[in-house]
Amino acid sequence: MLYNLDLVKQSFKLKTLIKSIFSNNLLHSNGNNLLTSVIIDSSHKINKNKVENYFKDFYSLQGWFSIFSAKTLLWLDFIQKQEKIEGNLFEIGVYLGKSSILFGLFADQEKERLGLCDHFKAGERRKIPQKEILYKNLNSYFDNLEFIDIYDKESIALTLDECKNSRMFHIDGGHTFVQLTNDLQLAETAIIDKGLIIIDDFFNPRCPEVTEGVYKYLDKGTLTPIMVGFMKLVLCKKSMYKWYFEKINTLGWKNYINNEKIDFLNRKMFGYNILTGGQQAN
Numbered sequence: 413m414l415y416n417l418d419l420v421k422q423s424f425k426l427k428t429l430i431k432s433i434f435s436n437n438l439l440h441s442n443g444n445n446l447l448t449s450v451i452i453d454s455s456h457k458i459n460k461n462k463v464e465n466y467f468k469d470f471y472s473l474q475g476w477f478s479i480f481s482a483k484t485l486l487w488l489d490f491i492q493k494q495e496k497i498e499g500n501l502f503e504i505g506v507y508l509g510k511s512s513i514l515f516g517l518f519a520d521q522e523k524e525r526l527g528l529c530d531h532f533k534a535g536e537r538r539k540i541p542q543k544e545i546l547y548k549n550l551n552s553y554f555d556n557l558e559f560i561d562i563y564d565k566e567s568i569a570l571t572l573d574e575c576k577n578s579r580m581f582h583i584d585g586g587h588t589f590v591q592l593t594n595d596l597q598l599a600e601t602a603i604i605d606k607g608l609i610i611i612d613d614f615f616n617p618r619c620p621e622v623t624e625g626v627y628k629y630l631d632k633g634t635l636t637p638i639m640v641g642f643m644k645l646v647l648c649k650k651s652m653y654k655w656y657f658e659k660i661n662t663l664g665w666k667n668y669i670n671n672e673k674i675d676f677l678n679r680k681m682f683g684y685n686i687l688t689g690g691q692q693a694n
């Protein structure tokens with residue numbers, strides 16, 4: 413009797429699993445075509461084929477990076493390139509390279525470098541060869557990795573020399589108050605005048621110390637927000653606030669965020685006008 417009941421339970425579990433895989437796939441493939449198509453301005457200096465392939469592959473790459481964050485960053489890369497801003501790209505918190513690949517695609521390999529820092533402990537915890545998968549993923553997008561520097565260490569051990577002259581600095585490593593504050597301090601010194609700092613998991617209720625750390629740090633008054641959305645906060649130097657705010661309002665997001673349910677609104681944060689990206693109410 414017990415044996416039969418177990419069998420019934422198992423077959424029920426199996427059916428539920430098959431159902432969920434099937435419906436997820438359907439959902440995925442339906443929604444995917446819309447989400448993974450990407451519009452790139454014709455004057456954007458970037459390898460368009462590779463970027464299109466990256467977005468096509470988006471859901472097969474494992475990681476913590478949403479497609480709308482990726483499209484927002486692509487738009488910011490467009491703005492920087494339109495304005496002839498040159499500099500390195502740097503990321504703390506790489507995991508398997510989902511966001512790193514996009515930063516790599518932004519880089520003009522002739523003159524810009526991509527720095528990646530991770531202590532690779534996430535892979536240990538998940539029992540996967542994190543570093544090996546990262547290299548495999550990077551190698552599938554780039555013919556050679558000479559423009560990339562990988563720092564296998566805690567971000568607190570990074571030196572300014574390793575990440576200086578950055579035009580985009582992505583913070584997605586340790587999510588505690590202390591780690592966030594340390595990474596943000598480093599990023600502020602590492603960015604060029606027109607550099608941008610992008611902080612992951614801002615306003616994410618699962619990572620309250622990130623939001624807390626940012627709020628405390630912004631009290632210094634040297635950095636200002638210009639955009640928030642899709643759990644990313646974008647900061648620039650206070651001296652560049654007006655300049656960036658004008659650019660993000662004139663070099664339109666509509667060319668990059670091609671989804672009718674998504675838009676950017678004008679809102680205020682810490683007394684600054686900013687853009688907020690998100691899903692429209694129904």
Ligand SMILES: C[S@@+](CC[C@H](N)C(=O)[O-])C[C@H]1O[C@@H](n2cnc3c(N)ncnc32)[C@H](O)[C@@H]1O
Pocket residue numbers: 474475476477504505506507508509510511512529530531532533534535565566567568584585586587591
């Ligand atoms: C949320 S994941 C990064 C996700 C990644 N950006 C993506 O696109 O999928 C966070 C990563 O940060 C790394 N990490 C956490 N704390 C760190 C620290 N203090 N220094 C360096 N890396 C750290 C982890 O090993 C993990 O790979």
